[in-house]
Amino acid sequence: MESFNTLLKSTYAERYESRPFAVGGYNWTLVVYPNGNKKDSGSGYLSLYVAIDNSTLVSAQQEVYADLRFYIFNKNERKYFTIQDTDVWKFNVFKTMWGFSQVLPVDTFKDPKNGYLYDGDHCEFGVDVTIPSLFKKFELFSVTDHFSNPRFTWTLRGFSTLLKDSYLSDEFSIGGRSWNVRVYPNGDATREGKALSMFLCLSGNEKLRPYEKIYVRAKLRVLNQRQLNNVEKQLDAWFSGLGYAGSSGWGFPEFISLSDLKESSKGFVVNDMLIVQVEFEAVSSTKYFPS
Known part of the structure; x- marks a missing residue:
């Protein structure tokens, strides 16, 4: 618009309607109320609406759902002020116009210092009309951070006689999933003889969907049996079926040095x-619809 103030002063021109534009097979118009839509509690405000052309509806029973996003150009900031509802709008022959009655106070809009009215009497409005597709699939992601029993403790007896590369604990359930702890007494293949390796593993009985991930935050510990300081490391990882070295586990290849581990005085x-x-500390879950 290049004569906005003139429109403001008019007693009869309470609103301006754009030419029809087509979206989704329907004709629409942008409707501007410079002094507000008084019938919609808009007095003293700039009001913006979109109206659908009834003649483009197939029948009186047809309903058209549209997502609307309105724009007002601000020259000072070289940006658009936008306003949008969180829900889509339902148009039909009984309700052909939707929008916002109180977009900006007229005094705020008219003040040239605010940048909405510029170059004397110019302003710019716009609207995006989107016909959304009804979604057929969705997922709900949530994280649990409270557990009735958050700890699993595993005792490895005859530690000096453990000759296999690695040992897997019994299966246990926490956070709605089944897990194991895997320990390499002499370190994994790349660190043999230097440090004990420890990993948290998703149980082999857990079957993840393609692209499914489980977020886990946990602490792994080697307990000190003389009531001194435990060795503890923070785990923060996404389990997706492939973890460290292609396994389903995440953890630490160098958890505690074997020299510290085997020194009896350290406990x-x-x-x-x-x-x-x-x-x-936290385990995520994802629900899929349809399941």
């Missing part, structure tokens, strides 16, 4: 017994 191995623990 990590007592009576040839090692105790490890995992404490869960």
